Structures are given as C-alpha cells and as structure tokens.
Amino acid sequence: MKAAHVTDRVWHALLALRDGAAPLAPRNWTPPEVAAWELYAPLARRTGRPMRLAQIGQSLDGRVATPSGDARDVSGPDGLAHLHRVRALVDGVVIGVRTALHDSARLTVRLVEGPNPARVIIDPAGRLPDDAPCLARDGARRVVVQAVDRPRPPGVEVLHLPARGGWMAPDAIARALSGAGLSHVLIEGGGTTIAGFLEGGLLARLHVAIAPLIIGAGPSGLTTSPVARLADAIRPETHVYGLGSDILFDCDLTRPAATAAVPSAAAQRV
Numbered sequence: 001m002k003a004a005h006v007t008d009r010v011w012h013a014l015l016a017l018r019d020g021a022a023p024l025a026p027r028n029w030t031p032p033e034v035a036a037w038e039l040y041a042p043l044a045r046r047t048g049r050p051m052r053l054a055q056i057g058q059s060l061d062g063r064v065a066t067p068s069g070d071a072r073d074v075s076g077p078d079g080l081a082h083l084h085r086v087r088a089l090v091d092g093v094v095i096g097v098r099t100a101l102h103d104s105a106r107l108t109v110r111l112v113e114g115p116n117p118a119r120v121i122i123d124p125a126g127r128l129p130d131d132a133p134c135l136a137r138d139g140a141r142r143v144v145v146q147a148v149d150r151p152r153p154p155g156v157e158v159l160h161l162p163a164r165g166g167w168m169a170p171d172a173i174a175r176a177l178s179g180a181g182l183s184h185v186l187i188e189g190g191g192t193t194i195a196g197f198l199e200g201g202l203l204a205r206l207h208v209a210i211a212p213l214i215i216g217a218g219p220s221g222l223t224t225s226p227v228a229r230l231a232d233a234i235r236p237e238t239h240v241y242g243l244g245s246d247i248l249f250d251c252d253l254t255r256p257a258a259t260a261a262v263p264s265a266a267a268q269r270v
C-alpha cells in the first residue's frame with residue numbers, strides 16, 4: 001500500500017492535465033506526491049476515448065448506508081475529499097434516481113478547488129421531483145436520462161431512451177452521454193446503477209474507499225450477479241492507496257490481476 005498525498009502542486013498539475021496540458025513528469029516530488037499523481041492522472045488525462053469510473057465509499061462490512069438510509073459520512077474526511085477530487089476531474093457525475101431521492105445529492109465540488117461536473121440522473125419513470133437539489137440551477141449542466149415523456153424544468157437536458165421492463169441498456173446510456181459530450185464520467189452510485197455499468201463491461205476503473213466503521217446492515221455498495229466458482233470472480237489489477245482516514249482500492253477493470261485464474265468477463269469486454 002502506498003500513501004498518497006495531494007499537495008497543492010500535485011493538484012494544480014492534475015487540474016492542468018484535465019484541461020489539456022501535456023502530462024507533467026513529476027520531478028522532485030515526494031513519494032506520496034508521486035503516488036497521488038499515479039492515482040489521479042489516469043482520471044484527469046483526456047485521451048479522446050471514453051473513461052468511465054465508478055466509486056464506492058463503504059464501511060468495513062461493505063455497507064454504504066444504514067437500513068433507514070442514513071448515508072452521510074460513511075467515508076471519513078479523506079475519503080470525502082477523494083470523492084470531490086474525482087468529481088472535479090471528470091466531465092459528469094451519474095447517479096440512479098434512488099440515490100437522488102434518498103441522499104438529496106448535490107454532486108458539487110466543495111472540498112477541493114475545481115469545477116463542478118455535469119449532473120446526470122438516471123430516472124426511467126420520471127420519479128425525481130422538479131425541486132430536487134441535483135436539479136438546482138447553479139451553472140452546472142443538469143441531465144436526466146428517462147424512458148417516459150415527462151417535462152423537466154427549464155435548462156434541464158433530457159436524454160430519452162427506450163426501456164424494457166423499466167431497464168434501459170447501460171451501453172445505450174453510455175452512448176447517449178458520449179453523444180452529449182459526457183464521455184469522461186464518474187458513476188457515483190448507488191450499487192444498482194454501478195452494477196449495470198460494471199456488468200455491461202462499460203467501466204474502465206472502480207474505486208472502493210473503505211472507512212473503519214461497522215454498520216451491521218444496510219445496502220451494499222455493489223451487488224452483481226453471483227458466480228458459482230471463485231475462478232469466475234472479477235479480479236482486476238488493483239493498487240491500494242492510504243488516503244489517511246480511508247483506504248482506497250484502485251481497480252483497473254481493463255486488466256485482470258496477474259493472479260487471476262482466468263480473465264474476468266468484464267475485463268474482456270472493456
């Protein structure tokens with residue numbers, strides 16, 4: 001595990017990379033600064049190809065909220081700062097409508113310097129009220145992906161997609177977002193939404209930040225189709241970073257781990 005420390009000079013180099021500057025080879029940086037660069041540069045760099053990352057902040061027992069839906073502060077302060085850094089480095093943040101309803105999510109960048117990303121809510125049946133905080137007019141793009149005909153407040157962009165049994169194909173969502181100029185995105189949750197993109201082979205990276213608390217019950221961060229044999233489990237190449245209050249697993253879903261018995265299905269599709 002490497003300690004990652006995002007100092008001002010690292011962060012400004014990352015914001016410049018996000019805005020198109022040539023990748024800067026870190027010189028005279030401390031090992032924790034170099035580790036921070038290695039962690040965030042793949043998210044900041046624009047290659048012309050889509051980059052979709054999912055991030056989960058969870059407890060030691062794999063929960064992202066209590067059974068009653070209290071999800072505030074599952075992550076520690078450094079895990080939250082990490083989430084805000086990732087938001088600042090992508091073009092858009094995607095959530096499912098249940099997260100939008102439960103968490104009153106604002107999805108803005110408040111804990112670090114950087115731009116607010118576009119906010120994308122997947123709301124097939126049009127359940128999100130017009131006065132939801134994530135639809136607030138604050139200068140950031142607001143996008144709703146829906147299957148029904150439902151008018152939205154002025155300025156909110158609507159991507160209309162077909163649904164089968166209420167489910168919209170995640171690859172169609174990804175294409176529609178790229179067509180809207182949002183190909184560098186963070187899938188922030190919840191677990192249902194992340195699982196759709198993961199099982200569709202649409203994620204390049206998965207970040208799991210673990211904070212030292214035990215909740216006992218409640219929704220888990222990720223629920224995918226179970227495998228019968230561990231040999232069939234998804235085993236991405238993973239680097240582990242100490243952020244301070246939280247430990248981060250940075251999983252590259254395009255590469256199976258060297259120890260994997262067989263390449264994962266998801267890794268083969270990305």
Ligand SMILES: NC(=O)c1ccc[n+]([C@@H]2O[C@H](COP(=O)([O-])OP(=O)(O)OC[C@H]3O[C@@H](n4cnc5c(N)ncnc54)[C@H](OP(=O)(O)O)[C@@H]3O)[C@@H](O)[C@H]2O)c1
Nearest residue numbers: 056057064065071096097098099167168189190191192193
């Ligand atoms: N700690 C963290 O990192 C974190 C982050 C985010 C959320 N959370 C927690 O996660 C919980 C919510 O997660 P969740 O898994 O229950 O729900 P969710 O992923 O937030 O939302 C799921 C809903 O979004 C819609 N949806 C998503 N993908 C779709 C697709 N491909 N096609 C059609 N509809 C799609 C569906 O809406 P309909 O229901 O209308 O069909 C689906 O039921 C909350 O407790 C929240 O606090 C934690």
